[in-house]
Amino acid sequence: MTRDKVKKRIEYLVNEVRRHQDLYYKKAQPEISDREYDALFDELLKLERRYPDLALPDSPTKRVGSDLDNEFPEVRHPFPMLSLDKVYTIDELESWIEKSRNDTGYDISFTVEEKIDGSTIVLHYENGILVRAVTRGDGFVGNDITENVRTIKDIPLRLSEPVTSIFRGEIYIDRKDFEKLNSQFDSIYANPRNFAAGSLRRKKSSEVAKIPLKSYVYEGFYGDVSIKEHLKVLHKLTELGFRVFDDVGYFSSTIKKEYDNIFKKHTGWVRGTYRDIDNFIIRMKEVRDKLPYDIDGLVVKINEYPIRDKLGYTAHHPRWAMAFKFEAPQAVSEILDIDVQVGRTGRITPVARIKPVWIAGTTVSNVTLHNQDYINSLDVAIGDVVAVSRHGDVIPAVDEVIEKNDKGNKTFRLPEECPVCGSKLIQDGAHLFCPNRNCPARIYGRISFFVGRGQMDIENLGPETVKKLIELGLIKDIPDIYFFNPDDLLGVEGFAEKKVKLIKEGIEKSKEQPFEVVLASLGLEEIGPKVVELLIEAGFDSIDKLIKTAKKKKPDIFTKIQGIGPKTAEKIIQQFNDPYILDMIEKLKKAGLKFSKGKKEKEEEYSKIFEGQVWCITGSFKNFKPRETAMEEVKKRGGKVVSQVTGKTTHLLVGENPGSKLEKASQVGAKLVTEEEFLKMLNEK
Numbered sequence: 062m063t064r065d066k067v068k069k070r071i072e073y074l075v076n077e078v079r080r081h082q083d084l085y086y087k088k089a090q091p092e093i094s095d096r097e098y099d100a101l102f103d104e105l106l107k108l109e110r111r112y113p114d115l116a117l118p119d120s121p122t123k124r125v126g127s128d129l130d131n132e133f134p135e136v137r138h139p140f141p142m143l144s145l146d147k148v149y150t151i152d153e154l155e156s157w158i159e160k161s162r163n164d165t166g167y168d169i170s171f172t173v174e175e176k177i178d179g180s181t182i183v184l185h186y187e188n189g190i191l192v193r194a195v196t197r198g199d200g201f202v203g204n205d206i207t208e209n210v211r212t213i214k215d216i217p218l219r220l221s222e223p224v225t226s227i228f229r230g231e232i233y234i235d236r237k238d239f240e241k242l243n244s245q246f247d248s249i250y251a252n253p254r255n256f257a258a259g260s261l262r263r264k265k266s267s268e269v270a271k272i273p274l275k276s277y278v279y280e281g282f283y284g285d286v287s288i289k290e291h292l293k294v295l296h297k298l299t300e301l302g303f304r305v306f307d308d309v310g311y312f313s314s315t316i317k318k319e320y321d322n323i324f325k326k327h328t329g330w331v332r333g334t335y336r337d338i339d340n341f342i343i344r345m346k347e348v349r350d351k352l353p354y355d356i357d358g359l360v361v362k363i364n365e366y367p368i369r370d371k372l373g374y375t376a377h378h379p380r381w382a383m384a385f386k387f388e389a390p391q392a393v394s395e396i397l398d399i400d401v402q403v404g405r406t407g408r409i410t411p412v413a414r415i416k417p418v419w420i421a422g423t424t425v426s427n428v429t430l431h432n433q434d435y436i437n438s439l440d441v442a443i444g445d446v447v448a449v450s451r452h453g454d455v456i457p458a459v460d461e462v463i464e465k466n467d468k469g470n471k472t473f474r475l476p477e478e479c480p481v482c483g484s485k486l487i488q489d490g491a492h493l494f495c496p497n498r499n500c501p502a503r504i505y506g507r508i509s510f511f512v513g514r515g516q517m518d519i520e521n522l523g524p525e526t527v528k529k530l531i532e533l534g535l536i537k538d539i540p541d542i543y544f545f546n547p548d549d550l551l552g553v554e555g556f557a558e559k560k561v562k563l564i565k566e567g568i569e570k571s572k573e574q575p576f577e578v579v580l581a582s583l584g585l586e587e588i589g590p591k592v593v594e595l596l597i598e599a600g601f602d603s604i605d606k607l608i609k610t611a612k613k614k615k616p617d618i619f620t621k622i623q624g625i626g627p628k629t630a631e632k633i634i635q636q637f638n639d640p641y642i643l644d645m646i647e648k649l650k651k652a653g654l655k656f657s658k659g660k661k662e663k664e665e666e667y668s669k670i671f672e673g674q675v676w677c678i679t680g681s682f683k684n685f686k687p688r689e690t691a692m693e694e695v696k697k698r699g700g701k702v703v704s705q706v707t708g709k710t711t712h713l714l715v716g717e718n719p720g721s722k723l724e725k726a727s728q729v730g731a732k733l734v735t736e737e738e739f740l741k742m743l744n745e746k
């Protein structure tokens with residue numbers, strides 16, 4: 062096929078696919094079978110892939126997205142996309158309306174629209190074709206996310222008229238879809254707004270296509286002088302093919318006849334005079350919970366564009382619009398700085414230091430920002446004023462930016478290098494990692510996790526002491542805890558003899574921790590207490606068994622265990638084949654830590670040779686010190702143990718220098734057993 066023919070064929074296919082989509086979805090009258098339709102679609106997709114330069118920007122294939130990684134280049138908005146000023150009470154809102162009327166001196170009217178909890182999008186159309194979609198960003202510069210936005214079903218790729226203009230709207234997700242998907246993606250998003258914003262920035266548009274994002278468009282025709290009233294613009298938007306709110310209120314001094322046609326077409330829209338505004342607001346507050354999506358307030362705008370132009374803008378907001386928020390934020394604070402923390406696995410976590418605020422019973426001064434995607438979804442920068450909340454017992458979260466900083470700070474970007482060791486960071490999933498195992502931050506994280514509560518729980522060896530030990534060069538990694546000499550601490554400030562003694566005791570005592578605790582304390586990826594429990598239940602009751610199996614590199618051995626998925630299996634295999642980790646385990650074994658289930662758990666395995674017998678002990682022994690350990694062996698094998706010889710005593714274990722028990726035992730007819738005979742009995746089975 063010549064290029065010319067390809068071009069024609071692509072155009073033909075685009076029109077056909079679109080026509081059949083219309084017949085199928087809008088008219089419910091398909092003319093061809095699903096298979097025939099799929100064939101057309103696939104042919105179009107193939108041609109577009111072979112001749113990408115001939116692909117049309119409004120091709121229906123754009124809806125399914127692509128598997129190529131998207132870049133989101135920064136784009137300057139042609140004019141500022143400002144946020145709205147906010148009020149929190151009807152009184153404040155009414156005085157703003159009153160003031161606007163007085164200030165302008167004209168007979169102005171107002172529209173009231175839903176303030177949907179989504180992510181703002183700026184849509185550029187040329188001759189009716191969607192050519193660019195940009196996030197709001199800081200209001201001046203946003204990110205080009207066109208490919209992702211093209212997958213959103215209700216955003217027209219082509220308008221009903223060949224207009225060239227810019228439109229502003231909101232991308233959102235229905236509450237029920239958020240709840241369902243947020244749990245699936247082990248997501249970090251606190252609310253549907255952040256989820257929608259995060260979804261829009263997924264690298265692959267084919268993934269965005271799978272998320273049921275929706276849109277409403279509420280501003281347009283910037284610079285177009287032919288339509289001068291907002292209500293008419295809203296109506297025009299619906300004619301062009303955009304989704305516009307079903308509930309729009311319009312309020313003026315008197316009811317205007319010229320809008321009759323508009324209200325006939327939009328039966329959900331309401332009109333009235335100024336005094337009806339508060340009733341409308343109260344009604345919207347009531348219907349709020351019945352909407353399938355979250356709204357956090359209403360937006361009141363002056364209807365007449367010439368008046369809007371006259372009022373203009375402050376540095377941050379238009380003067381012709383006001384957001385009425387249903388609830389004040391729990392707290393408002395300023396982002397003083399953003400720290401970049403490096404965890405024990407190398408994971409990089411940005412943490413916002415905020416001006417301390419009191420929320421739900423505690424002072425909050427640090428808020429996690431999770432990762433770059435999360436930061437992007439908020440478009441947050443140092444110096445921004447933000448709304449912070451804590452819902453239930455949940456960790457505090459930044460809900461949204463309320464006021465951008467005026468220092469020119471841009472949306473925060475995580476560094477490309479580890480802030481502690483300077484290694485180049487690597488991306489794994491949504492997170493960045495420092496790959497350097499010897500990164501001081503990772504070493505500290507690893508050791509303090511190991512000794513911490515819930516893990517080895519080494520008393521008197523807290524994070525501060527760990528820090529000191531590393532500083533002094535006494536320990537360099539986990540196993541050193543068991544090999545350094547705590548006496549070297551004597552003389553160091555804060556380490557008196559008593560404290561050093563307690564540290565020694567704590568370390569010694571930790572050697573008693575059972576296998577499951579030791580294993581989970583290593584802090585290996587995906588191998589937490591839950592997985593350890595599953596492994597042990599499945600028979601992996603020693604580290605040797607685990608390592609031996611991991612060396613076979615067969616993930617299905619592990620995925621067979623219910624509760625262990627492919628990712629965990631892969632990590633188990635990878636880590637137990639890692640010479641560094643194997644070396645660490647070897648050293649800890651030498652230190653005397655338990656790397657298999659202890660004797661106690663093996664009780665069942667002993668045959669009950671002493672069942673029904675009653676044992677007592679006298680004298681001292683070579684192999685049993687203290688002698689009680691000999692009696693433990695009796696108990697394990699089903700025997701009963703008593704401290705004094707009575708008529709019921711059946712056996713007396715007799716060591717060197719026996720006491721009066723020997724005579725008594727002979728009297729009651731108990732069997733006398735020497736240490737040598739006893740050892741033979743124990744080894745029988």
Ligand SMILES: [Zn+2]
Nearest residue numbers: 479482495500
């Ligand atoms: Zn590092």
